[in-house]
Amino acid sequence: MKVVFIGLCGHSMQAYEVLKLRTDATLCGVAPGSEHENMTESFDPAIPYFASWNEMLDKTHPDLAVSSPVFGLTGEIVIACAKRGINVFCEKPVAGTLEDLERVKAAVRSSGIRFCAMHYLRVSPAFWQGAAMVKSGAIGEVRLLNAQKSYRFGTRPDWYRDRDLFTGIIPWVGIHAIDWIYAFAGKKFLSVNASTAGIPERTALCRFDLEDGVAASISLDYFRPEIAPSHDDDRIRCVGTDGILEVRDGKIHLMNGDGVQTIDPDPAPELLSCFLDRNDLLSPDDIFYLTRVALLARESADTQSTVSIEN
Amino acid sequence: MKVVFIGLCGHSMQAYEVLKLRTDATLCGVAPGSEHENMTESFDPAIPYFASWNEMLDKTHPDLAVSSPVFGLTGEIVIACAKRGINVFCEKPVAGTLEDLERVKAAVRSSGIRFCAMHYLRVSPAFWQGAAMVKSGAIGEVRLLNAQKSYRFGTRPDWYRDRDLFTGIIPWVGIHAIDWIYAFAGKKFLSVNASTAGIPERTALCRFDLEDGVAASISLDYFRPEIAPSHDDDRIRCVGTDGILEVRDGKIHLMNGDGVQTIDPDPAPELLSCFLDRNDLLSPDDIFYLTRVALLARESADTQSTVSIEN
Numbered sequence: 238m239k240v241v242f243i244g245l246c247g248h249s250m251q252a253y254e255v256l257k258l259r260t261d262a263t264l265c266g267v268a269p270g271s272e273h274e275n276m277t278e279s280f281d282p283a284i285p286y287f288a289s290w291n292e293m294l295d296k297t298h299p300d301l302a303v304s305s306p307v308f309g310l311t312g313e314i315v316i317a318c319a320k321r322g323i324n325v326f327c328e329k330p331v332a333g334t335l336e337d338l339e340r341v342k343a344a345v346r347s348s349g350i351r352f353c354a355m356h357y358l359r360v361s362p363a364f365w366q367g368a369a370m371v372k373s374g375a376i377g378e379v380r381l382l383n384a385q386k387s388y389r390f391g392t393r394p395d396w397y398r399d400r401d402l403f404t405g406i407i408p409w410v411g412i413h414a415i416d417w418i419y420a421f422a423g424k425k426f427l428s429v430n431a432s433t434a435g436i437p438e439r440t441a442l443c444r445f446d447l448e449d450g451v452a453a454s455i456s457l458d459y460f461r462p463e464i465a466p467s468h469d470d471d472r473i474r475c476v477g478t479d480g481i482l483e484v485r486d487g488k489i490h491l492m493n494g495d496g497v498q499t500i501d502p503d504p505a506p507e508l509l510s511c512f513l514d515r516n517d518l519l520s521p522d523d524i525f526y527l528t529r530v531a532l533l534a535r536e537s538a539d540t541q542s543t544v545s546i547e548n
Numbered sequence: 549m550k551v552v553f554i555g556l557c558g559h560s561m562q563a564y565e566v567l568k569l570r571t572d573a574t575l576c577g578v579a580p581g582s583e584h585e586n587m588t589e590s591f592d593p594a595i596p597y598f599a600s601w602n603e604m605l606d607k608t609h610p611d612l613a614v615s616s617p618v619f620g621l622t623g624e625i626v627i628a629c630a631k632r633g634i635n636v637f638c639e640k641p642v643a644g645t646l647e648d649l650e651r652v653k654a655a656v657r658s659s660g661i662r663f664c665a666m667h668y669l670r671v672s673p674a675f676w677q678g679a680a681m682v683k684s685g686a687i688g689e690v691r692l693l694n695a696q697k698s699y700r701f702g703t704r705p706d707w708y709r710d711r712d713l714f715t716g717i718i719p720w721v722g723i724h725a726i727d728w729i730y731a732f733a734g735k736k737f738l739s740v741n742a743s744t745a746g747i748p749e750r751t752a753l754c755r756f757d758l759e760d761g762v763a764a765s766i767s768l769d770y771f772r773p774e775i776a777p778s779h780d781d782d783r784i785r786c787v788g789t790d791g792i793l794e795v796r797d798g799k800i801h802l803m804n805g806d807g808v809q810t811i812d813p814d815p816a817p818e819l820l821s822c823f824l825d826r827n828d829l830l831s832p833d834d835i836f837y838l839t840r841v842a843l844l845a846r847e848s849a850d851t852q853s854t855v856s857i858e859n
Contacts (some may be wrong), residue, residue, distance in 0.1 A: 263752065304842045381751045383694070383767050385785075389793070429739040430854060434761035440692045440787065442763040444755040452753040454765050456694050458787045462803045474696075481698070492773045521737035543741060543854060 238262050238513075241299040243290040243314055244270030247328040247354040253280065255509045262301075262513075264328055268293040270314060273396055291317065299323055301513075305355070307528030309323045309402045312337040312352055315352075318335045319344035324351040326509055330408040330528045333401065338532065342525050352513040354524045358413040359420060361471065363484040365505035368420040370482060377479030379422045382453040384414035387470040390413050390439065390459040397437035406438035407431065412531040414455035417473045421474055424448040426530050427548045431538040435459075443534045447513060462467020549573050549824075550597040552610040554601040554625055555617030556579030556590055558639040559666040563614045564591065566820045573612075573824075579604040581617020581625060584707055593777060602628065610634055612824075616666070619720055620713045623648035626663075630655035635662040637820055641839045642717040644712065649843065653836050664823040665835045669724040669782065670731060674795040676816035678784070679731040687804055688790030690733045693764040695725035698781040701750065701770040708748035715747035716846050717768050718742065723842040725766035728784045730838060736859045737841050742849040745768075754845045 240262050242249060256262045268281045268290035268349065276286065287293035294317065304314045304327035312332035318325045325345075331354050332338035345352045357365060371379060388410065396402040401410060419426075424447040431443035441457040461470055474483045480493025489500040511518050530546060537544040551573050553560060567573045578591045587597065598604035604626065605613065615625045615638035623643035629636045635658075642665050643649035656663045669675060682690060693852075699721065707713040714720060735758040742754035752768040772781060785794045790858035791804025800811040822829050839858060848855040 267846045273730060380745065381753065381767065381769050383696070383765075385694070387787070430755055432755070432757055432763045434691065434763065440763060442692065442694075442755055442765055444741055444743070444753055444765065446743055452743045452745065452751060454694075454753055454767060456692065456754065456765060456785075458692050460691060460789065460792065462791050462805065464805065464807055465803055466808060473769075476698070476771045478771065480773050481771065492776055494773065494775065496775055497777060 238301060239265045239297060239299040239374050240301045240303060241266040241268070241293055241297055242280065243268055243304045245274045245276050246307055247305040248301060248357050248390060249305035250279060251357065255507060258546055259513065265299060266293045266297045270304070270310050272279070273307045273373055273394060273402070279434060288545040290314065294318065294321055294323065301326060304328065307396055307402045308404045312341045315341050316344040319348040319350050322348060322350060326353050326512060327355065328532055329354045329412050330354055330404055331524055332528055333404040333408065335529065335532050338525065338528055345521055352506070352521045353517060353519060354477030355508070356413070356416050356519055356524065356527070357508055358471065359416050360505040360508050362502035362505040363489050364417055364473065364486050367473070367484045367489045369438060370418070370489070370491070371421050371475055371477070372423060373493060375480060375481050376475060379451055379475055379477050380417040381451065381476040382418050382419055382422055383474045384417050384453070384455045385470065385472040386410050386414050386457050387461045388459050389461045389463060389465065389468055391463070393437065403437065406433055406441045406459070407443065407535045407538065408531045411441055411443065411455055411457050411534065412527055414457065415530050415534070416527050418445065418453045418455070421475050422451055422453065426450050426546045427544055428545050429534045429537045430543040431534045433538040443539065463488070549612060550576045550608060550610040551590055551739050552577040552579070552604055552608055552615060553591065554579055554615045555615055556585045556587050557618055558670050559632050560615040560616035561590060562668065563637060563820050565614045566818060567614070570824065576610060577604045577608045578661045579617055582613070584618045584705060584713070596716045597815050605629065605632055605634065612637060615639065618707055619715045619790045620644040622654045624629065626652050627655040630659040630661050630849045633659055633661060637823060638666065640665045640667055640723050641715055641842055643839055644715040644719065646840065646843050649796070649836065649839055658830055664819070664828060664830060666737055666819070667727050667830055667835065667838070668819055670727050670730060670830060671816040671819050672782065673810065673813035674798050674800050674815040675728055675784065676789055677813040678795045678800045679728070681802065682786055682788070682798070683730050683734060685806045686791060686802060687786060687788030687793050690762055690786055690788050691727050692762065692787040694785045695728050695764070695766045696783040697725050697768050698782065699770050700772045700774060700779050702774065704748065714748065717744055717752045717770070718754065718846040718849065719842045720754055722754065722768050722845065723838055725768065726841050726845070727838050729756065730767070732784060732786050733758055733762055733764065735762050737857045739854055739856050740841070740845045741854040742845045744849040752849060
């Protein structure tokens with residue numbers, strides 16, 4: 238299996254660490270996704286470097302492209318790979334606009350390539366196990382969910398100010414919280430009402446109506462202080478008819494008829510390894526759906542109106 | 549100072565405990581607010597009992613009425629007291645509809661009575677001190693707030709199913725979270741988008757836009773398990789440009805340039821005692837405003853639309 242890397246934003250290093258250890262993978266090229274990315278210091282210098290990812294794809298004929306360019310460029314790269322029949326493991330969001338999402342969807346479906354996106358937080362251990370517990374009935378029927386992503390802002394490149402390149406705090410950060418809500422509630426989204434603030438966007442707040450009267454919120458911010466004990470403060474609180482389950486500080490906090498417990502989660506499966514072993518943890522349809530919900534939430538904030546989500 | 553008690557819902561016993569100890573207060577009557585209330589077991593039997601609060605007001609000529617009837621009846625009682633020039637300390641919401649709120653407002657203002665409502669959670673110690681810390685700049689400029697009220701449902705009277713009597717989960721429970729947001733952010737509300745679910749209402753989720761691009765959410769539920777270590781799980785998380793302050797489990801959790809701290813709050817002032825001593829912690833205008841915001845949030849949920857809040 239010949240593998241190339243395009244871009245160095247987001248979770249590409251996490252994928253690189255997995256692929257370095259795979260005996261069935263040959264790393265045969267790295268290339269930046271755009272002029273904003275400097276690839277030279279992060280990869281083994283023995284891997285051939287290409288200034289153009291297009292040229293790299295043509296010359297190396299890879300089986301798999303790991304794509305994590307400046308966020309807004311993902312869709313174009315996925316389409317280029319799909320046209321060449323190259324399987325893709327790419328960053329989320331898989332498209333920066335609803336129009337591009339339709340193009341990506343069509344290209345992936347018509348090509349028959351294998352496709353997965355880096356929804357790594359689906360398999361963050363406490364979230365993975367928490368979702369499984371909720372699905373198995375630990376809190377009865379889900380009624381209400383509150384998810385949170387809080388990050389340090391630190392120093393970010395200038396292109397975070399550019400919607401076309403950054404995509405926005407909801408598609409880039411919020412999509413993880415949307416993914417958790419989808420995984421925990423097991424319901425479709427019906428509508429969203431959202432706001433964002435800041436240039437670059439530093440906060441967002443979305444309220445979703447889901448099927449069966451379930452409601453969900455996501456709260457996003459890039460204001461976590463530098464002094465904080467971790468880069469991120471990822472949470473979900475899930476209220477059910479028979480109990481409440483929360484993920485906070487990497488642990489599962491469960492209250493139900495059996496009592497009050499704090500649970501250290503077991504290790505979770507690794508997203509890319511599962512994809513390579515044909516055990517997909519998210520289907521392409523799931524990924525397209527989460528992307529669409531995130532882009533519609535951004536549209537709600539942009540237009541200051543509630544946006545319906547068709548299913 | 550002659551004091552009467554009308555009704556026995558909500559926080560009336562908290563007010564009773566304060567008044568029993570006041571040497572300047574004579575407790576000269578108790579009466580139910582409606583046929584749903586049984587007053588006989590909770591008050592000192594030496595205090596005269598009246599079957600009709602109207603009759604009690606006419607016969608005792610009190611200086612102060614403490615009113616906590618079935619929630620939807622508060623407005624009518626406030627108006628009756630105001631017409632007689634009787635000062636009022638009543639439950640929130642001070643009116644169950646926007647029309648009643650206008651009538652209450654006019655009656656209170658034209659009568660010149662002293663007026664306060666039982667926004668007791670404003671002075672819950674961690675919230676009181678947390679709001680003061682935020683106001684004094686502990687986290688810079690506020691950008692985002694998430695408040696939560698989670699209660700056990702336990703056994704509730706049938707009238708919780710009746711909108712006219714219960715008023716709804718947002719006016720009854722959510723108004724406390726709205727109060728916190730108002731106190732912490734120090735900003736006016738511009739619009740609200742909300743949903744509720746259940747009969748009786750068991751959950752609600754509201755998203756508010758505030759002045760200056762500040763966003764806020766309140767999450768309400770009556771699904772706290774019986775086994776939970778406390779009746780309620782009150783929280784607020786307040787994200788600022790220079791730090792994050794949370795109230796959770798009765799403590800203040802602060803992260804800012806000075807470090808990460810957990811603070812046990814100092815005792816807070818007592819709402820009714822301050823009112824009696826003419827040191828009002830909330831003005832009538834504040835109370836009318838919070839009531840209007842809560843009723844508009846309920847309207848948003850009822851009409852499934854975003855509702856503007858004029859200031």
